[in-house]
Amino acid sequence: MLERYGHGGDLLSASELYGIHEDHLLDFSSNMNPLGPPQVVADILSQYMQHITKYPDPAIRQLRSTIASKHLVDLEEVIVGNGAAELIDLVVRYFQPKTAAIVAPSFIEYEQALQKNGCKITYIESEAVNGFTPNEQQVDKLIQQQSIELYMLGHPNNPTGQLLSEQMVTNLLRSGAIVVLDEAFLDFHQHEDELSWISKVSKYRNLFVIRSMTKFYSIPGIRLGYMIGAVNQLQHMKQMQYPWSVNSLAQLIGHAVLQDQSYASESKSWLVEEANWMYEQLACLHVKPFRTVTNYILVDLAYGYEITASELQQLMGKQGILIRDASTFKGLQSSYIRLAIKSRQQNIHCISVLTNILSTHRKDVGDEL
Ligand SMILES: Cc1ncc(COP(=O)(O)O)c(C=O)c1O
Numbered sequence: 001m002l003e004r005y006g007h008g009g010d011l012l013s014a015s016e017l018y019g020i021h022e023d024h025l026l027d028f029s030s031n032m033n034p035l036g037p038p039q040v041v042a043d044i045l046s047q048y049m050q051h052i053t054k055y056p057d058p059a060i061r062q063l064r065s066t067i068a069s070k071h072l073v074d075l076e077e078v079i080v081g082n083g084a085a086e087l088i089d090l091v092v093r094y095f096q097p098k099t100a101a102i103v104a105p106s107f108i109e110y111e112q113a114l115q116k117n118g119c120k121i122t123y124i125e126s127e128a129v130n131g132f133t134p135n136e137q138q139v140d141k142l143i144q145q146q147s148i149e150l151y152m153l154g155h156p157n158n159p160t161g162q163l164l165s166e167q168m169v170t171n172l173l174r175s176g177a178i179v180v181l182d183e184a185f186l187d188f189h190q191h192e193d194e195l196s197w198i199s200k201v202s203k204y205r206n207l208f209v210i211r212s213m214t215k216f217y218s219i220p221g222i223r224l225g226y227m228i229g230a231v232n233q234l235q236h237m238k239q240m241q242y243p244w245s246v247n248s249l250a251q252l253i254g255h256a257v258l259q260d261q262s263y264a265s266e267s268k269s270w271l272v273e274e275a276n277w278m279y280e281q282l283a284c285l286h287v288k289p290f291r292t293v294t295n296y297i298l299v300d301l302a303y304g305y306e307i308t309a310s311e312l313q314q315l316m317g318k319q320g321i322l323i324r325d326a327s328t329f330k331g332l333q334s335s336y337i338r339l340a341i342k343s344r345q346q347n348i349h350c351i352s353v354l355t356n357i358l359s360t361h362r363k364d365v366g367d368e369l
């Protein structure tokens with residue numbers, strides 16, 4: 001199984017499993033911007049090589065200031081981490097909630113961070129028939145019972161690609177519980193600023209918004225993410241971080257890429273076109289794709305085919321294409337896969353291999369197809 005360590009994008013495991021060199025694998029199992037990294041990343045890596053002989057700025061001042069300007073928040077409302085993953089872990093370690101709620105399915109690190117801290121988790125249902133929107137009645141009930149100390153929710157959610165409703169988030173914030181919104185993939189959206197909850201951080205002191213910089217700028221190996229929230233809480237959280245958790249090259253890269261406006265707008269326009277194209281192609285294949293606002297798409301194979309996600313992953317892997325077996329997400333059946341949305345040429349190749357494999361696994365349902 002490709003998700004041996006819980007995530008997609010594990011090229012070493014894939015290479016061992018399929019006997020193909022990492023450089024010859026096409027990775028649809030993790031969701032990076034196919035346009036990236038921006039040119040400035042290579043420039044920094046070559047020009048600032050000598051920076052590794054010095055310690056990074058422990059207070060990450062320049063990058064925090066750039067992030068603060070981008071989101072029109074105060075410098076002290078920004079904390080930077082070694083990827084969004086560090087901040088998911090940190091926020092849970094800091095609040096130590098006894099009870100928390102997350103959506104099923106959602107990013108595995110929410111559950112793992114909470115479990116590590118001995119927290120009791122309630123799973124908010126989200127079903128295919130409702131396009132994977134979280135069950136609002138269940139959420140209302142949780143709010144009324146006041147039994148949940150912390151909600152951790154993806155906006156948009158991974159793997160479903162769905163945004164949270166404004167009403168639901170507002171209700172949660174008014175309940176007084178800690179609300180952690182993971183906006184790791186929101187920068188791909190054309191209306192990122194309007195949809196983000198960052199501007200509400202000064203109004204709701206119980207709101208914490210986490211951002212990743214690794215997906216949009218295609219720098220997962222660099223590790224970079226940030227969180228915006230109430231100053232007094234962030235000050236304590238900072239003290240719980242490991243010293244120098246964000247290295248000097250990551251700090252320089254973060255500062256530089258955030259200023260590359262043309263890269264940002266090109267990426268956002270690319271996604272609108274390519275997400276539609278991918279959806280249409282998949283729909284023609286008689287699988288069930290779910291509409292997405294971001295650069296990955298959830299697909300149910302059971303609609304027209306008798307093949308599990310893990311079987312398909314194996315068959316595609318042997319042909320050098322890695323897909324995410326989404327049945328490892330809580331709440332999804334064995335027929336769910338998640339595909340990254342990549343460049344047109346790569347997407348065409350993926351769809352063509354998928355079509356060939358699926359053609360030998362059709363459900364015997366006659367006219368239904
Ligand atoms: C929803 C979500 N949040 C956060 C992360 C972690 O991102 P980072 O690479 O910044 O640690 C991921 C990584 O896949 C993710 O899918």
